[in-house]
Amino acid sequence: MVIHKKLLRGSLSNHLRFIGSILMIAICVCMYTSFASSMWSLFYELQDYRENCNLHDYLLSVSNEIDNADALADQYGIDLECRYYCEISRDDGDVIRLMSANELVDRYVVREGGDLSGEHDLLLDRQYAKANACSIGSDFELNGKTYTVRGYYTEPDFTLITNSVKGISINHASYGIAIASKEAVSSLPQAAVEYLIRCRSDHFAREDFLKDVYASAMVEKLIACESDNRAAYIDGDLKIYTKGMQIIPLFFLIVASFVVALILSKLMKAETVQIGVLYAMGYRPMDLYRHYISYAVVISVCGGLLGIGSGMLLAPVLRSLVTERYSVPPFRISLEPGTAAVSLLIPVCFLVVLCSLFMISRLMQSPLTLLRNQAAERSGFSFRGLAMKGASFTTRFRTREILRNAGRYLFMVFGVSVSAVMLLLFAAVLGSLNKMMDETFSRIVNYEYMYTYADMTTGKPDGYRTNLNYLLLDGEEISVNGVDTHNTHMQFEDTDGNPVTFEDHGITINLSEKFDIHAGDTVTLKSRYTDAEYRIHIDRVIVSYAEDFISMPLDEFNTYFGYPENSYLIVTSDHALEIDPELLLSVSSRKNSRESIDETLKPVRYLMISMMVMAALVSFILMSIIISMILEDSRFTISMLKILGYSDKRISGLLIDFNRYIVILAFAVSIPLILKSSSKIMGYLSEMMGMHIPTYLNPLHAAIGFAMLYLVFIAVKLIMKRKILSIDPAETLKSGE
Amino acid sequence: MLFEVKNLTKNYNTPAQKFCALNKVNIQAEEGEIIVILGPSGSGKSTFLNIIGGLDTGYEGDVIVGGTNLRTLGNAALCEYRRRNIGFVFQFYNLIPNLTVRENVEVCSDISDKPLNIDEVLAAVGISDKSRSFPKELSGGQQQRVSIARAVVKNPRILLCDEPTGALDYASAKDTLKLLEHVNRQYGTTILIITHNPAIADMADTVITLRSGEITSIRRNAEKKQAEEIEW
Ligand SMILES: Nc1ncnc2c1ncn2[C@@H]1O[C@H](COP(=O)(O)OP(=O)(O)OP(=O)(O)O)[C@@H](O)[C@H]1O
Ligand SMILES: [Mg+2]
Numbered sequence: 001m002v003i004h005k006k007l008l009r010g011s012l013s014n015h016l017r018f019i020g021s022i023l024m025i026a027i028c029v030c031m032y033t034s035f036a037s038s039m040w041s042l043f044y045e046l047q048d049y050r051e052n053c054n055l056h057d058y059l060l061s062v063s064n065e066i067d068n069a070d071a072l073a074d075q076y077g078i079d080l081e082c083r084y085y086c087e088i089s090r091d092d093g094d095v096i097r098l099m100s101a102n103e104l105v106d107r108y109v110v111r112e113g114g115d116l117s118g119e120h121d122l123l124l125d126r127q128y129a130k131a132n133a134c135s136i137g138s139d140f141e142l143n144g145k146t147y148t149v150r151g152y153y154t155e156p157d158f159t160l161i162t163n164s165v166k167g168i169s170i171n172h173a174s175y176g177i178a179i180a181s182k183e184a185v186s187s188l189p190q191a192a193v194e195y196l197i198r199c200r201s202d203h204f205a206r207e208d209f210l211k212d213v214y215a216s217a218m219v220e221k222l223i224a225c226e227s228d229n230r231a232a233y234i235d236g237d238l239k240i241y242t243k244g245m246q247i248i249p250l251f252f253l254i255v256a257s258f259v260v261a262l263i264l265s266k267l268m269k270a271e272t273v274q275i276g277v278l279y280a281m282g283y284r285p286m287d288l289y290r291h292y293i294s295y296a297v298v299i300s301v302c303g304g305l306l307g308i309g310s311g312m313l314l315a316p317v318l319r320s321l322v323t324e325r326y327s328v329p330p331f332r333i334s335l336e337p338g339t340a341a342v343s344l345l346i347p348v349c350f351l352v353v354l355c356s357l358f359m360i361s362r363l364m365q366s367p368l369t370l371l372r373n374q375a376a377e378r379s380g381f382s383f384r385g386l387a388m389k390g391a392s393f394t395t396r397f398r399t400r401e402i403l404r405n406a407g408r409y410l411f412m413v414f415g416v417s418v419s420a421v422m423l424l425l426f427a428a429v430l431g432s433l434n435k436m437m438d439e440t441f442s443r444i445v446n447y448e449y450m451y452t453y454a455d456m457t458t459g460k461p462d463g464y465r466t467n468l469n470y471l472l473l474d475g476e477e478i479s480v481n482g483v484d485t486h487n488t489h490m491q492f493e494d495t496d497g498n499p500v501t502f503e504d505h506g507i508t509i510n511l512s513e514k515f516d517i518h519a520g521d522t523v524t525l526k527s528r529y530t531d532a533e534y535r536i537h538i539d540r541v542i543v544s545y546a547e548d549f550i551s552m553p554l555d556e557f558n559t560y561f562g563y564p565e566n567s568y569l570i571v572t573s574d575h576a577l578e579i580d581p582e583l584l585l586s587v588s589s590r591k592n593s594r595e596s597i598d599e600t601l602k603p604v605r606y607l608m609i610s611m612m613v614m615a616a617l618v619s620f621i622l623m624s625i626i627i628s629m630i631l632e633d634s635r636f637t638i639s640m641l642k643i644l645g646y647s648d649k650r651i652s653g654l655l656i657d658f659n660r661y662i663v664i665l666a667f668a669v670s671i672p673l674i675l676k677s678s679s680k681i682m683g684y685l686s687e688m689m690g691m692h693i694p695t696y697l698n699p700l701h702a703a704i705g706f707a708m709l710y711l712v713f714i715a716v717k718l719i720m721k722r723k724i725l726s727i728d729p730a731e732t733l734k735s736g737e
Numbered sequence: 738m739l740f741e742v743k744n745l746t747k748n749y750n751t752p753a754q755k756f757c758a759l760n761k762v763n764i765q766a767e768e769g770e771i772i773v774i775l776g777p778s779g780s781g782k783s784t785f786l787n788i789i790g791g792l793d794t795g796y797e798g799d800v801i802v803g804g805t806n807l808r809t810l811g812n813a814a815l816c817e818y819r820r821r822n823i824g825f826v827f828q829f830y831n832l833i834p835n836l837t838v839r840e841n842v843e844v845c846s847d848i849s850d851k852p853l854n855i856d857e858v859l860a861a862v863g864i865s866d867k868s869r870s871f872p873k874e875l876s877g878g879q880q881q882r883v884s885i886a887r888a889v890v891k892n893p894r895i896l897l898c899d900e901p902t903g904a905l906d907y908a909s910a911k912d913t914l915k916l917l918e919h920v921n922r923q924y925g926t927t928i929l930i931i932t933h934n935p936a937i938a939d940m941a942d943t944v945i946t947l948r949s950g951e952i953t954s955i956r957r958n959a960e961k962k963q964a965e966e967i968e969w
């Protein structure tokens with residue numbers, strides 16, 4: 001219908017608002033689509049991968065091979081596969097975890113190159129290979145033996161390549177995994193053994209099974225796949241990405257819908273008489289509703305399509321965020337029809353619903369009211385009531401301006417606050433992560449090297465010793481550490497801020513919160529394999545971010561659990577120790593750990609920074625749209641002021657400058673909000689990452705956030721100044737508004 | 738008989754007072770007539786016109802147009818009624834600024850089931866050469882022509898004009914009147930014109946004078962003048 005040309009031309013002449021609205025929608029949809037399409041693709045591919053490769057349900061560490069493994073597997077209805085492994089330091093200090101290739105559980109997939117064929121063949125994980133330029137077919141020295149790199153591979157239990165099941169740190173350049181044939185690895189003197197268990201049914205008599213295993217081998221620990229970071233850590237990230245990260249775009253989308261609805265209602269207000277005329281001519285309210293709603297539909301469809309397009313461009317970037325970090329199959333990003341539909345439907349529905357609400361109230365008015373333009377008269381506040389005696393002209397003018405546009409300014413405060421909250425939230429996450437890193441590596445971790453033995457050792461090495469025992473607390477396995485008293489290599493503080501000297505019994509804050517155990521309580525721990533029960537009185541709660549344990553003095557620990565005197569598993573030292581590498585399970589240095597955690601957190605940091613930029617962008621669009629709407633309304637006033645001889649500078653001073661207080665107000669509103677909500681969010685994050693992350697909003701980050709918002713305001717101001725300049729008083733008067 | 742108004746009374750109940758805008762008005766009109774309504778400001782002329790046009794409701798009495806009693810119609814039905822029967826010409830033209838002259842006319846022909854040919858109507862109002870211009874590029878008189886073309890193109894039974902010449906100079910006003918006369922003759926449209934200019938009454942078949950909501954006189958012109966001949 002020809003009437004639609006009206007909106008089209010109107011949109012073109014008000015392109016700033018029109019394009020701004022489309023861009024807002026597009027940004028939201030882009031965020032949504034890119035996350036949804038890349039992360040859901042990954043999610044499904046990962047499921048297939050795990051199913052096809054028979055991912056283990058439990059990882060069982062034992063002291064030696066189990067005698068009757070096949071019989072046990074049949075008896076308990078499980079797939080049971082033995083894997084030999086060891087960690088080998090290379091000459092350049094890199095550590096390779098060499099494992100035997102599996103055939104039944106956690107089957108490997110060759111991603112590039114060929115399969116293993118001989119004793120001297122090796123498959124490497126691609127990330128280490130790429131970082132260290134190990135090409136296919138090249139030689140690879142390990143433990144004085146030369147292997148040939150046959151290809152690159154992945155296996156489902158090592159999506160996160162790190163040195164322990166609790167580890168979250170990665171450093172692809174210095175830690176890698178490799179597989180060789182079973183014969184090759186089992187023959188290595190330092191090879192340890194573990195079993196991978198895949199349950200064939202839901203019923204696995206776990207405790208009975210362990211007791212049977214106990215008959216032929218010492219069980220060190222049994223770890224469920226969910227608590228194995230190497231296999232399952234990715235699920236937490238995927239959960240954030242697939243669920244959490246889609247909430248933010250939705251949030252922005254609501255703001256955007258409000259803006260578009262506001263624009264529409266403003267448009268309709270300006271066209272009140274026209275609507276009355278159309279009514280008088282016999283247009284039905286429904287025709288007009290359709291006419292105006294088409295504006296919302298066009299904006300949301302354009303924004304949606306643009307967003308989907310740019311989202312698909314952004315998706316590979318997000319994919320690289322995951323593939324950089326995790327060793328996963330090279331998944332293809334496809335736009336699922338569902339995602340596409342949701343990406344389009346969400347903005348369309350939001351916009352249509354909100355705009356309908358705004359419009360219906362206008363369209364319900366009688367044609368006569370519209371024709372007489374009674375609705376256009378602002379009733380609102382009574383300005384006359386405000387005498388404001390003694391106030392300067394500027395103050396009075398601004399006060400009226402604000403009162404006149406109270407709704408819009410409130411909305412602007414709301415919108416900018418939302419953006420500020422987002423900005424600060426991301427800043428808080430950033431600050432908290434940094435704080436955790438600093439606390440951990442500048443205070444708590446005070447050693448240079450940490451050596452973990454494959455088997456319990458006795459003696460008094462040059463350093464501080466730790467011995468470990470894994471026991472069940474409420475059915476969940478936790479670590480009890482025997483620590484050398486006055487161990488200065490780990491400088492924890494307790495919840496009262498006192499340094500922890502390990503002379504009494506402590507529990508880490510994460511466990512304390514999880515199991516509701518406080519200083520003065522007694523915990524009862526059970527052995528997994530015998531009927532033994534241990535009771536430990538807790539004296540203090542230790543603030544630890546990444547580790548969870550119950551600590552007691554080493555000598556007491558060894559006596560209590562019946563280990564030989566002076567036995568230990570871990571030794572920390574401030575200089576390199578000469579220990580036969582064949583005895584060691586792993587070696588780590590503080591520098592390496594820090595680098596690898598930094599590496600781990602890199603994508604999170606980038607993500608947070610890009611989110612901050614997005615939030616700033618949204619507030620930019622929001623401010624420009626609203627201020628331009630207000631200026632548009634004040635066109636006549638501006639013309640009058642110009643004719644009266646006011647300079648452009650003075651006019652923009654009157655009309656725009658005070659918006660800075662809105663930015664400041666919005667920011668001030670957001671700070672308490674963020675302090676309240678971020679501890680919740682950090683709690684959620686902590687739970688997901690299995691760490692205790694302190695909530696901390698760095699004042700510097702807050703300042704940067706504010707600077708970003710303020711810069712946005714200055715940019716908007718410059719643009720709006722040009723808009724004021726472009727208003728021609730002669731033309732305004734002629735149009736007789 | 739095209740329409741019949743019986744005992745039409747319209748009250749405005751403002752909180753301050755009860756105000757009677759029309760009081761027991763009775764009028765009958767035939768198809769194809771030109772009716773001029775005169776009366777001082779505030780006498781209820783626009784109120785009357787709006788009721789005939791199906792824009793105003795909440796009155797007492799009956800307004801029967803083409804056999805339909807408007808009082809019995811709901812909002813939707815009134816809308817249909819306007820769509821089929823009524824064309825409006827306003828004092829301030831009220832064209833849609835974003836549409837060209839032709840498109841402004843098209844907006845109305847779109848909703849009619851028996852529209853006249855747009856180019857023919859544009860030619861009839863003498864604005865063919867401006868059909869691609871936007872309203873702001875036209876003079877007041879030219880805009881009023883477009884507004885008449887817009888009302889006529891639907892081929893309505895009744896054309897309601899509320900002070901169509903109120904904002905125009907002598908020459909343009911005269912042109913507009915000639916145009917209305919032409920429309921009346923060519924398409925047989927019944928036309929109601931509200932005016933403050935008593936001279937215009939001479940071109941009417943019927944002249945109605947209102948005062949304070951009451952009819953003070955209904956006069957039939959035995960010999961109506963051509964618009965060309967009217968002087969003021
Ligand atoms: N919505 C309303 N509420 C109260 N009173 C009204 C309303 N609309 C019109 N009136 C009153 O009804 C009376 C008739 O109004 P109407 O618009 O019909 O006058 P008119 O004859 O067209 O005058 P004019 O020549 O000035 O246009 C006026 O006195 C006016 O004050
Ligand atoms: Mg009037």
